[in-house]
Amino acid sequence: MAAGSALQVGHYRWFYRSTNVNGAPVLRITVLITFQKAIELVTKATEEDRNKNYEEALRLYQHGVEYFLHSIKYDTQGERAKDSIRSKCLQYLDRAEKLKEYLKKGKHKKPVKDGESHSKNDEKKSDSDSDSDDPEKKKLQSRLEGAIVVEKPCVKWSDIAGLEGAKEALKEAVILPIKFPHLFTGKRIPWKGILLFGPPGTGKSYLAKAVATEANNSTFFSVSSSDLVSKWLGESEKLVKNLFELARTHKPSIIFIDEVDSLCSSRSDNESECARRIKTEFLVQMQGVGNDNDGILVLGATNIPWVLDAAIRRRFEKRIFIPLPEEHARLVLFKLHLGNTFHELTEEDLKSLAARTEGYSGADISIVVRDALMQPVRKVQTATHFRRVRGPSRTNPEVMVDDLLTPCSPGNPGAIEMSWMDIQSDKLYEPPVTMSDVLRSIATSKPTVNDEDMKKLDKFTEDFGQEG
Structure with missing residues (x-):
């Protein structure tokens, strides 16, 4: 074959040319696989994929990848x-694998054979119509399924601590109807x-965790504004509607909306049309014509209840004030948070x-x-002297040893x-938490609730709520 001529073999074009190396003619074979061919194949594959011609798209994807791989091997010089x-x-390849799985599952509709009855055709047609309606609904509900709390929070x-009124109201609304459904018949209906x-x-979200734990047979939805607000026009209210439809499917259900004020604030002329539609859909779904909400409890939590729309406020039949803990509740809180940590209190x-x-x-x-x-950790970190003490072994707590080290002042016998860096990990005896440690923390940690907020909450409770 003459130098410089080309031969087409399969997918490849082989070029022959002769060169002189040290004065001797050598035949060099160069494989050229054009990018243009690979790009044409994957472009065509994408078009076939978009047109739902998946078999042809799969074939074109595979050929396009083959061309690209050969171009890496022979044509391309740069690593980038x-x-x-x-x-x-x-x-x-990832898309080709998905298409292959799709085709294996046999999801393609087979054409109707000649001689089949019209009723069968109509039935299939109606099925396909319902399938075409379902995807959007399934897509929206799949987004909301992430809001279902599958693992219980394990809060009893x-x-x-305290909040007896709130706990009794939640038991009355959630636990009793599930355990004793015959109690709630006729005119006696749960909240x-x-x-x-x-x-x-003050424990509003913590109460919701307790409800999720204690209501064993119910489905718990924990929803935030990000789950229900979409950038697409009309999708936010569809998400609200699908949330309630999903709750009706899985009832008995509890829909917990934390910071409900972000979704259901007062309606005004300056707000966006999207926000107004979301509120309207909430109102309709919570208590609207044709919506059966038996077995569904909507549980809301907010720090600023005075911004809620009046219609939303009315649909929350029980409005329970969760106050700051009283002295006996604070005592229980200290015990709960200290737990089994080593202390001298x-x-x-x-x-x-x-x-x-x-x-x-x-x-x-x-x-x-x-x-x-x-505080004990800080004592260990800043200590310059340590002394030996007797205590339980780290490897076997039942055995007492005498070579543990604990921080002390330089004047101690x-x-x-030494520093903490010189101590082996199993030889450190941590100092106990003392009264002075807690007092030092109280001196540096101030309360986060001010009097102005409490006045607003007291006023709202006086007008609309009840003590929890």
């Missing part, structure tokens, strides 16, 4: 170009909407701490205790100058 082509090949009623309102950090110390934390929310007390629990 090779990486770019490899990433594209991975995308096309006993884990919540359909409960609003928990109060200052931040007596019952009298805990009562004194509960009296000192007037105006603190449950979250504030949690932060105080967490900071106090870190038996003090050894």
